[in-house]
Amino acid sequence: MTAAHDHFYILYxxxxxDFKIRYRNMSLGIFWSLLNPLIMVAVLTxxxxxxxxxxxxxxxxxxxxxxxxxxxxxLAWATGTNSILDxxxxxxxxxxxxxVVPISVVLGNVIHFVIQILLLLTLLLVFGQHVTxxxxxxxxxxxxxxxxxxxxxxxxxxxxxxxRDTRYVVESANLVxxxxxxxxxxxxxxxxxxxxxxxVNPIAAVVQACRMILLQGVxxxxxxxxKLALVSVAALVGGILLFGxxxxxxxxxx
Amino acid sequence: xxxxxxxxxGKRYFLHHKRQLVAERLKTQLQKGRESFWALRHVDLRVxxxxxxxxxxxxxxxxxxxxxxxxxxxxxxxxxxxQRGRVAALLELGSGFxxxxxxxxxxxxxxxxxxxxxxxxxxxxETIVDFAGIPEFIDEPxxxxxxxxxxxxxxxxxxxxxxxxxxxxxxxSVGDQEFQKKCMDRILEFQRQGKTLxxxxxxxxxxxxxxxxAVWLEHGHVRRDGPVAEVLTEYRExxxxxxxxx
Numbered sequence: 001m002t003a004a005h006d007h008f009y010i011l012y013x014x015x016x017x018d019f020k021i022r023y024r025n026m027s028l029g030i031f032w033s034l035l036n037p038l039i040m041v042a043v044l045t046x047x048x049x050x051x052x053x054x055x056x057x058x059x060x061x062x063x064x065x066x067x068x069x070x071x072x073x074x075l076a077w078a079t080g081t082n083s084i085l086d087x088x089x090x091x092x093x094x095x096x097x098x099x100v101v102p103i104s105v106v107l108g109n110v111i112h113f114v115i116q117i118l119l120l121l122t123l124l125l126v127f128g129q130h131v132t133x134x135x136x137x138x139x140x141x142x143x144x145x146x147x148x149x150x151x152x153x154x155x156x157x158x159x160x161x162x163x164r165d166t167r168y169v170v171e172s173a174n175l176v177x178x179x180x181x182x183x184x185x186x187x188x189x190x191x192x193x194x195x196x197x198x199x200v201n202p203i204a205a206v207v208q209a210c211r212m213i214l215l216q217g218v219x220x221x222x223x224x225x226x227k228l229a230l231v232s233v234a235a236l237v238g239g240i241l242l243f244g245x246x247x248x249x250x251x252x253x254x
Numbered sequence: 255x256x257x258x259x260x261x262x263x264g265k266r267y268f269l270h271h272k273r274q275l276v277a278e279r280l281k282t283q284l285q286k287g288r289e290s291f292w293a294l295r296h297v298d299l300r301v302x303x304x305x306x307x308x309x310x311x312x313x314x315x316x317x318x319x320x321x322x323x324x325x326x327x328x329x330x331x332x333x334x335x336x337q338r339g340r341v342a343a344l345l346e347l348g349s350g351f352x353x354x355x356x357x358x359x360x361x362x363x364x365x366x367x368x369x370x371x372x373x374x375x376x377x378x379x380e381t382i383v384d385f386a387g388i389p390e391f392i393d394e395p396x397x398x399x400x401x402x403x404x405x406x407x408x409x410x411x412x413x414x415x416x417x418x419x420x421x422x423x424x425x426x427s428v429g430d431q432e433f434q435k436k437c438m439d440r441i442l443e444f445q446r447q448g449k450t451l452x453x454x455x456x457x458x459x460x461x462x463x464x465x466x467x468a469v470w471l472e473h474g475h476v477r478r479d480g481p482v483a484e485v486l487t488e489y490r491e492x493x494x495x496x497x498x499x500x
Contacts, residue, residue, distance in 0.1 A: 006371040013363040021354045024395075093346040094367045095326045251328040252267060 005096050014104035019111065033115045040067065041123065056186070058127055058215075061120075065214055066183035066207045068116045069142070073149055073203050074174040076109035080153025081160050081170045088254040098247050099240070102153040110146060117142065124214060134213045137220060141209045144225075144232040148202045151235030158246040161253050182207055202231045255338065257419050257450050258301040258324055263333035265294040265319050265474075293319040294474040297333070303418070306451040308461040308482065310489060311471035312496075317454045320471065321345060321423050324452065339418030339450075342368055347408035347425050353397035357388070357407055360396055364411045378414050385440075386410035387433070405429050413440045420444060422453035426460055438463070458486055 023029040044060040056062055083105040084091055084098065091098055117138075125131070160166035180201065182190065187208045190198055198204040205228045209220035269289040294316045301307055309317045322328040323335060325343035350367050351360045361382055365375045383392050386406045391399060399407070405428035413420075426437060441464060445451060455461050461468060461482060468485035470478040478485050 005369050006366060009370075009372045010366040012372075013366045016359075017352055017355060017363055020359065021352060024354055087350075089346070090350045090367065092322075092327065093349045095341070095343060096367055096369075248329045251322060 007097055007100055010096060010100050011104050011107070014100065015108045015111075018105065018108045030115070033112045034119055037064065037068065037116050037119055040064070061123060061127060062186075062211070062215065063184060064120055064123070065210050066181065068113070068120055069145060069206045069210060070178065070181050070183055070203055072109060072113040072116075073145065074177070076106045076113075076149045077152050077156065078167070078170050078174060079109065080105045080149070081156040081167055083153070084157045084161050084250065085164075085254070092251050092254050098250065099154060099243060102157040102243075103150055106146065106150050106153050109149075113142070113146075120214075129214065130217075132213075132217045134217055134219050137209070137213050140225070141206055141213070141220070141228070144228050145202065145206045148228075148232035148235045151232070151237070151239035154239030154243040155235075158243045158250075161250050162246065177201075177203065180204070186211070199227060200231065202228055202235075205231075255303045256300055257303050257337065257339045258299070258452070259334075259336040260297055260299040260320075260324065260330075261334045261336075263294055263297045263299075263323060263330045263335060264292055265316075265323060265328065266290050266292050266331040292331075292474050294323070294330075297471075297474070297476055299324075299469065299476070299479075301419070301450060301452055303339075303450055304448045305467060306445055306465040307453075308465040308468045309452070309454045309471060310456075310461060310468055310485070311477075312493075315471040316474040317471055318345070318423055319474075321421055321452070321454060325421050340369070340416075341419050341421060342412060342415040342417035343421040344368075344409075344412040344425050345421070345423045347405050347412075347428065349408075351396055351404065351408065354395055356395055357386075357392040357399070358383070360407065361411055364408065365415075368412060368415050369417075370415060382410050382414050385414065385436070387436075402429055402433075406433055409433075409437055413437065413444075417449070419450040419452060422451070422455075424454055424456065426453070426455060427457060458490070461486065 023032075026032070028035065041060050041064055044063050048054045048059045048063070080102045083102045087101050091101065121135075156166055156170055180197070181204045182198070187198065187204070198208075205224055209224060209228070212218050212220050267290060269291065297316075297320065299320075309320060311317055319328065321343070322345065323330050324337065325341050325345070326335070326337065327343070327345065348360070348364060350363050352363070355363065358379070361379065362375055365382075366372075370378075383389060386392075386403075386409075388399075388403050388406060391403060396404065396407075405425075409425065409429065412422075412425075420441075426434070428434075429437065441451065445464075451464065453464070465482050467480065468478075468482045468489075469476055470485050470489050478488060
């Protein structure tokens, strides 16, 4: 019976549901997706040109390049983790591929991610950066991040069913990661002893790659991309396997 | 053809009234001493193509658990389940319905979960809307609906799927008389097409009208499985006995 299901159609409907619920009855609708980072840039500009003047060129943009991929990761991971519990009624009563639920939440967040990336690119052009051939690396880098988040969302959504503490673990981890990803500082400022820690962190790798592409106009080194790809694919495979194993007993715990 | 075959099926649930802190969790995991109960045990059931089977029994007998296992939402703790053909299971009206979406949007979501493709939904949208009989509300958000209207919409989506076996859990008792009759007619049409029906109901009348066979569950065991008239008579006697004043 599962074979008869049109899972892309389910996916589309679940994403459309979250999207419509999020913006229905709001006067500004999807503009909030643009407004939030714009407000962020305004505040960052004030802080780092007036309060703590920074020597880094275009520091607010430098921060924004770190912030946008991080925010996508943190938000998609956290909402993905809650997704099975949030849709408990559905999971308990309808037979369909349950992987669709966390994936739909991640892809829903991708919509906002894409809008914010477009905003970032526009701001970069406004502040004097130029489009380079290196920009072609961006889809690969962001694509790998999405793959990584899908894996994390699948794994933690499954864990959250059995251990309800999972969502708080994720929240705390995000708090730590906010400072362990080079958002307000550059990768070069990381002490040598700690570099290894940053190299296995895919979000740090994404930020580093984006800064190279967008600010320095150079291609990210292959070693960085290979590591990012390996970790992302491993996370996805691990997430699918774990979810597949654990979902058999979901209905007993929901 | 046998569409559904349950062989020696058992379902055990663990009780969760104890606290779930780490220390207790470890203790119970290690000792394997968690309290549990069997919602179903040693259940054998075969449903052939074209049959209409009712599951009856008091609350807590395991009826809904049986349906959940039959349609694959829950996994059995022991035993085997073989299921062939396309199932449409309506274990609950309006699974996936969201109060902030309109009737039409909810039809898309609910129908995709029940196994429709986009083309099928678009092709049948008008039929589904007509059957629900609430045209003036179809583009309004669901939170403005009454319970009965929501039930109409949920049922309308479910009965327009084209399954080999239709599984219903206590969903026939909703809606007003006119709508119930409409649902009944639709199910009878189903049966005339040689489709299979498996459902749970507390309404003896519905059971008698729709089924030729009844399975009486008690404490997770099959107490009686046979022609609907015989099983119902025995069940009524037992129910009267249980309910009789001393």
